[in-house]
Amino acid sequence: GEDVEQSLFLSVRExxxxxxxxxYTDSSSTYLYWYKQExxxxxxxxxxxFSNMDMKQDQRLTVLLNKKDKHLSLRIADTxxxxxxxxxxxxxxxxxxxxxxxxxxxxxxxxx
Amino acid sequence: GAGVSQSxxxxxxxxxxxxELRCDPISGHTALYWYRQSLGQGLEFLIYFQGNSAPxxxxxxxxxxxxxxxGGSVSTLxxxxxxxxxxxxxxxxxSSLSGGGEQYFGPGTRLTVT
Numbered sequence: 001g002e003d004v005e006q007s008l009f010l011s012v013r014e015x016x017x018x019x020x021x022x023x024y025t026d027s028s029s030t031y032l033y034w035y036k037q038e039x040x041x042x043x044x045x046x047x048x049x050f051s052n053m054d055m056k057q058d059q060r061l062t063v064l065l066n067k068k069d070k071h072l073s074l075r076i077a078d079t080x081x082x083x084x085x086x087x088x089x090x091x092x093x094x095x096x097x098x099x100x101x102x103x104x105x106x107x108x109x110x111x112x
Numbered sequence: 113g114a115g116v117s118q119s120x121x122x123x124x125x126x127x128x129x130x131x132e133l134r135c136d137p138i139s140g141h142t143a144l145y146w147y148r149q150s151l152g153q154g155l156e157f158l159i160y161f162q163g164n165s166a167p168x169x170x171x172x173x174x175x176x177x178x179x180x181x182x183g184g185s186v187s188t189l190x191x192x193x194x195x196x197x198x199x200x201x202x203x204x205x206x207s208s209l210s211g212g213g214e215q216y217f218g219p220g221t222r223l224t225v226t
Contacts, residue, residue, distance in 0.1 A: 035217075043155075043203065043217040088155065099145055099171065100215060102155035 022089030116218035137206030
């Protein structure tokens with residue numbers, strides 16, 4: 001079945017750029033997503049990219065998609081302490097129509 | 113309300129008891145999903161409802177789990193004869209599009225089975 005892999009931890013200093021990487025096995029997902037979960041809070045859709053795009057930029061966020069390598073990344077420019085959270089990569093699974101398969105999440109820690 | 117709501121926010125139950133978790137999706141959203149988030153397993157898909165179609169139950173871990181959606185809106189996830197391994201945060205999401213779309217998540221119900 002579909003598998004989504006992420007590194008578990010990333011630590012950066014405030015003001016630096018953060019890059020969170022994700023790899024997936026099923027390339028048929030029309031959309032690929034990044035969700036953010038802050039401590040004690042629910043999942044928040046951060047951004048998404050259509051599978052026919054290579055890059056999407058949204059303010060401080062840049063999503064890169066390499067379909068050949070099945071690799072998705074999220075870059076956060078000028079990382080702030082408020083960006084500290086768990087970031088989940090998600091793709092649509094064929095197994096259940098439109099349900100999402102999530103990676104295990106990358107915990108981003110931003111130090112001042 | 114504007115977002116997906118879930119109740120209760122926390123539930124503590126004894127092993128062997130049944131529990132019901134409720135989800136109110138965003139008004140007008142035709143698709144509703146249940147996920148489970150637990151340590152070590154991450155986020156797992158459980159069940160998916162789309163309009164009046166039969167639900168996709170392929171993610172339910174055992175026959176102790178069931179869900180229904182009444183009137184195309186509110187959904188209830190029922191866990192019978194709860195076990196300690198059922199302890200997790202149960203998340204509900206809804207979306208307005210099929211084939212993916214943006215899913216909006218509720219705050220979750222934290223279930224603890226003692």
